[in-house]
Amino acid sequence: MTKKRPTIYDVAQVAGVSKSLVSLVLKNDPGVSDARRSAVLEAIQSLNYAPSQAAKLLAGNRSKSIGVVIDSYSNLWFVGILAGIRQVFDAAGYQIAVSDLHRVGDGSNDPIDAFRALHVDGVIIATEPDSLKERDYDFPGVLVGDRRREISTIDHVTSDDTLGGYLATRHLIDLGHSHIGHITGEGGTAAKRRQGYEQAMAEFGLAPRIVGQGGTTDEPAGFAGMQELFELDDKLTAVFAANDYMAAGSFAYLRSKGLEMPRDVSLIGHDNSPAASEFNLNLTTVAYDDAAIGTNAARLLLARIENPAVAVERLVVDPILIERGSTRSI
Amino acid sequence: MTKKRPTIYDVAQVAGVSKSLVSLVLKNDPGVSDARRSAVLEAIQSLNYAPSQAAKLLAGNRSKSIGVVIDSYSNLWFVGILAGIRQVFDAAGYQIAVSDLHRVGDGSNDPIDAFRALHVDGVIIATEPDSLKERDYDFPGVLVGDRRREISTIDHVTSDDTLGGYLATRHLIDLGHSHIGHITGEGGTAAKRRQGYEQAMAEFGLAPRIVGQGGTTDEPAGFAGMQELFELDDKLTAVFAANDYMAAGSFAYLRSKGLEMPRDVSLIGHDNSPAASEFNLNLTTVAYDDAAIGTNAARLLLARIENPAVAVERLVVDPILIERGSTRSI
């Protein structure tokens, strides 16, 4: 009882071939004669041989696996991203391991170190680099999402927030609105969306009306912003709020004034948050194309795994307009 | 960019020590001078070194991990068992991996092979061996639970079903009952519980009344059995049903006759099924001591890992009586 685990050598001996031949059979190499193949297979069977993953990993130079680091499993965003990543890496025959930030290892628990210990071929980082251990990113990796800090040595995929602002504004313009307000707030993302708004307005020779600059980007800010916009322009028929929560606040203001959406005011948000869903506000909004972000990140990573020398890329994915019931033509 | 991963040799060189010293630091060996230890730690830091799990596994002769094979994660039973296993192996510093039967590997997906590929030191099998690949069990392993087939070469932990039957019956006797019926059914488990019933009755010189022999062990059988028992003995004041579902059927019969439990009849089941809970039947019952089964299985496995030569054991764990509201003294 309790014999030592059989190795590839044991199999080779039983099958009467070399260990290399066994290895070839194990990875299903086509250049093995049927006779030997079945001899090896039989030996494997009779010995109850299970190839050592550890040895395979150590000897092979590719593990055919990647790691994905996310903030938290409860972040919806990651589901779409992961689906996109899967699409690419499943097809390429890779295993995908996911780790959130709060995994406790023994001592210093950096998910990237953990992945590297497992010999992953590359890592997709879908979280803030600042929440990870300080390090040189000298391995195949892709950073995903708008981040406070960028990493010059690895690829980066983001969504085009300026285009997001443009799409939202353009949607309102296309519906015939001209008195279009925008509620913005502090931060780089809001600034980009604001820029998109300004671009679209300028393109059609419309006067921009912007409130909330430098303020918070939450529901109360949306409420206050809406009020301010009406003080600025009482002919206002449409508003683009920098995110869905602000839009929710704006909606609350409208309701408090007996105004209806979209009858009196068309409202558009950004982010396709749960609050925007058809079961809640039924808000027209702009969404990140999570799946596309995922597939693009995956493609970049795969390219770099296959050729580490390719130039670092910074890729911007187009967001998409999601039309719901909060906007209508004038 | 994309340098090769640093190895223990790189760390050794930077720290100005031998690779062995680095290894000692990695496993926190006390016999390393503070000066060298901190030099190594610094080198690890500066190189972003992450030790290869694969190499560690391959070189070390212990992985300090075990695998647990279960039927399905939805089986409540396993939760208690696993808790018991954890208690022992956590303390011993082992990792515990769990796999249910329906994990799809690539091709032949035997969870035990998968575990062995990962170099687990041992396996706890909490499922029917017949549902696994046919194999020699020539590695440290423990089988848990009553099984159709036993495996002579590995340890086995079960619950004592005869004692279960005895405990149930004895409980009724202790409450002062003497006209005590038993509803049994087909199968080895039912037979053991029946034997326990007979033992207790004989011990106190009481006449056994058994129905349902060879029949099913479900709710309808409980209903019919109860009826039959009353035909056998109209002075019946207590009944032991071979399991909780049969007890539920018995209860249904009582209610259909306007009888109350425990006022008119004391009823005891076996298994502590969900149906027996205080929110349902509030049934007095006998439960397997899952945690104890788990800790015992774990202890056996740990002993065998540490010394593969110890004799194969077959361990029987005492079940426990759970008093609820379905029994009372006469």
Added chain:
DNA sequence: TGAAAACTTTGGAGCGCTCCATAAGTCGCT
């Protein structure tokens, strides 16, 4: 019929660690 071409098979090196036996350095004590 002989040599090139194609198909199969093989031994050796090396992946990055751990473990072990041994070496080197320290210390206290005679």
Added chain:
DNA sequence: AGCGACTTATGGAGCGCTCCAAAGTTTTCA
């Protein structure tokens, strides 16, 4: 000073694979 007894540090072997260059074997075709 000299020597045993510790305390620390080291090189080498080996874990079980994959990969590669090279060797053997068979087939093909001039």
